[in-house]
Amino acid sequence: MKHVSILVPKHNTILSSVVGPYKIFNSVNDFLIQTGKSKKPFFDINLVGIDYGTALYDGAFSIHCNATIHDIDKTDLIIISAVRPNCVAESIKTNHAFIPWIKQQREQHNTEVASLCLGAFILAETGLLDNKQCATHWAGIDLFKQRYPQIDVFPEKIVTDQDGIYSSGGAYSFLNLIVHLVHKYCGQEVAIYVSKLFEIDISRDNQNQFAIFKGQKEHADVLVQKAQIFIEENVTKKISVEQLSESLAVSQRHFIRRFKKATANTPLEYIQRVKIEAAKNSLESTQNTINEVMFSVGYSDTKAFRSLFKRYTGLTPMAYKNKYNRELVNY
Structure with missing residues (x-):
């Protein structure tokens, strides 16, 4: 027993x-x-x-x-x-x-x-x-x-x-x-x-x-919060960590360390997660093609987008759309 x-x-x-x-x-x-x-x-x-x-x-x-x-x-x-x-x-x-x-x-x-x-x-x-x-x-x-x-x-x-x-x-x-x-x-x-x-x-x-990514803003680092807001308001654009650190007038190394301490993500991971979450929302609620969704979140390489999407969701973009799209799912 x-x-x-x-x-x-x-x-x-x-x-x-x-x-x-x-x-x-x-x-x-x-x-x-x-x-x-x-x-x-x-x-x-x-x-x-x-x-x-x-x-x-x-x-x-x-x-x-x-x-x-x-x-x-x-x-x-x-x-x-x-x-x-x-x-x-x-x-x-x-x-x-x-x-x-x-x-x-x-x-x-x-x-x-x-x-x-x-x-x-x-x-x-x-x-x-x-x-x-x-x-x-x-x-x-x-x-x-x-x-x-x-x-x-x-x-x-x-x-x-x-x-x-x-x-x-x-x-x-x-x-x-x-x-x-x-x-x-x-x-x-x-x-x-x-x-x-x-x-x-x-x-x-x-x-x-x-998973639903909502961002991590329960911290007091104003500089990191500015970076987060910029990322979330510019989902359609290609954003680099170098560009972010320069715009905030800090070194890239210092910015990465500070960002990870505040959010538990590197800036690159945060950018990717915000973009993939936007892609998920589009796949769930629109009839846009996979390529249209990919372009709408700032990616142009189909293979790279598919790989990144699967890393964060466990599914390919098409499999995700077939499973969660409101028009396709029969409840």
Whole structure:
């Protein structure tokens, strides 16, 4: 039997990230017993909090934990549920008591630890992700990079798995991580069964197509903000980093260093992301050809544009248009 502790952060937990793993692991237990593969449940599932209960979504829901961290001496797997995106810093502060407990479990019992979506911020606070791969929600990537530069962030990843430390991409992609864990512990047959039962696409390996780039202006560097505004207001033009630094009367080296510190992107990456986001919007909402869209965001090399678009979205421009264009999609 594998003891699983699904952590329930106080106040800011995403409810689905608690219910999802709970239901899937229970379904595995039912399947193994019903098919005669086991006489008892494989997973001993516990909802573990700092306290026994917490209210969510302004009191609309509440979760009643069956244990607190003070009740659990040893667990085999810790799952850190997702927290709400608009209060990550508050969530870390409110749930700080989880951090030494997670570290203790890892150090004393070699417990495996998985973070779901923005639960990665709580996992990062433990230090267990240092110099390891990590995925999280695309909306939190830039803040995560700024806060934890020692962690190797993979924005496109759905699942990371390294030395018993796991993470998942954004929102419901946590389901792919849970199926991944089921496969690891119970084998392919059981993983395929739960993927079919819950209709989870286990072939998904990239979340870039879902990302929306809004720019990163939550910083106080006025010079960098001027550069960002210029880039965003001149999407149709070819913009060079040299041109930007000269217009702001700073050296190119100083500008690049300052820009990356403020936004977690180099100026070139920022230019590319702004242009690709504009291209995505055009592909979603117009009947313009791929070449017309390419020219409208300042590119003239079809091969280079296609390669750049796929790097940031995981799809070719045509595949993206076929999937998301409002005229083409049948809901």
